[in-house]
Amino acid sequence: MKKIIFVLTSIIASYVLNAQVKTPAPSPHATLTQVVGLTDVTIDYSRPSSKGRAIFGDLVPFGKLWRTGANLNSTVTFSEDVVINGTTLKKGKYAIFTTPKADMWEVIFYTDTDNWGTPDNWDVNKAALVTNVDPIALGNNVESLTIGINNITNDSATLDISWEKTLVSVKFTVPTHKAALASIEKVLAGPTAGDYFSAAQYFYQSNGDMNKALEYINKATTLAKDEVPFWHLRQKSLIQAKLGDKAGAIATAKLSLAGAEKAKNADYVKMNNDSIKDWSKK
Template structure:
């Protein structure tokens, strides 16, 4: 009898827990989480943060304060993660994950990159000895009202970008630089020392990089010629060769190569617009001979 009673009580308690769980109320977070994932050059940048709203208040007067440390968001601290070494406002930041804290000012902000991810939003326990670095950034006026605190990564270039903190009518732009050039050059050098016929796209990528960045065009022509030799039906690579020749001011050779690219493209089931683009290049280069 005692055993039966125990089973009954456990069953009743289990039923209560199920109904209690189903009765929980779900509501939206007042400061929802946000995430930014962006590649800058060859570097992956990941930002996790929470997004408080203005909600009719005056930021850094009614909510948060100028001159006081801020977790740079809501809830836990904002975090930044970099797959490679970067520089923020000229300060070295090794690859890794960090917390982002700041001291807002009416004209200038102090930004701190913090190594201890366990601090979270407890800014009262901030330990300056755990800072990786800090720097100052001038804020600028935003003509567009930003209701929810927003972080984005813009002004993207191969070697740089801008991390922007935006809230209400304020923008805090943080300049980030990455070392893309040496990584690309190192990969090209490794490939050039050990070429392989199966790596057609590697030859083409190296040639395109040299072409686009005004490097040794003779080397670019050598590499794209190898790519074409290994895959003579790749009319897109043949056109790249023509463009390199034109940049070297060999317009006669460029026109002949572009005609070859167009001939191959016409034989393909889909030319992806290369027939038209070749015609445009030929017309342009004919005037430059």
């Protein structure tokens, strides 16, 4: 009986230790991803609520650096460079800090994003971009802090911070035209050597049409701007061997070997030497 009681007690104790009480977070976590033109913008933050409290000038004092959220840093990530008030902000992830004032807000994009709240030691060199924005008084109350991307066009949008009866809107422009032209020029220029190499490699590895594979790898080698990469030549030799052209495979493998030796790539040197030795037997 004592043994049974001991076992039951152990099970209950284990359950108590492993059980987790689930309750709503005071400041729920939120993530937003928005495409602006051809730029991906992601916002990650926690959303405190006013709960009847006065916010700006009280809970969030005027003139003091604010974390602009709760818990870990509120962050924004841009997949491309953007321009804010005439200044370029490089693509990447930034913590959003602000200094609210009654008539003007300072919005700061900070490169160190791993703080809980504001940094212990503020580093001005990590403030990638600082811009001043006039706050806008809202007619309605915003209960929970809201950071969003609005007013979206092909070339711009606004990063909006709203809480209580205040809205701060930071306009940014994105390089849509430049990115679109680059994409158009790349596609219309036709496949690259790397594209043909990948196609040839796929046909070879999937035991597909080896004649197609040879056609594609020949196009890849033809498009090489300087010398043909030794890994392209290695792939060509494998395709030739599979097609039964051992003499051609050996000749190509020797070219690949020379390139691998020049690049001091021991793996390809060994593979080519092994293949040349093997193909020479047959």
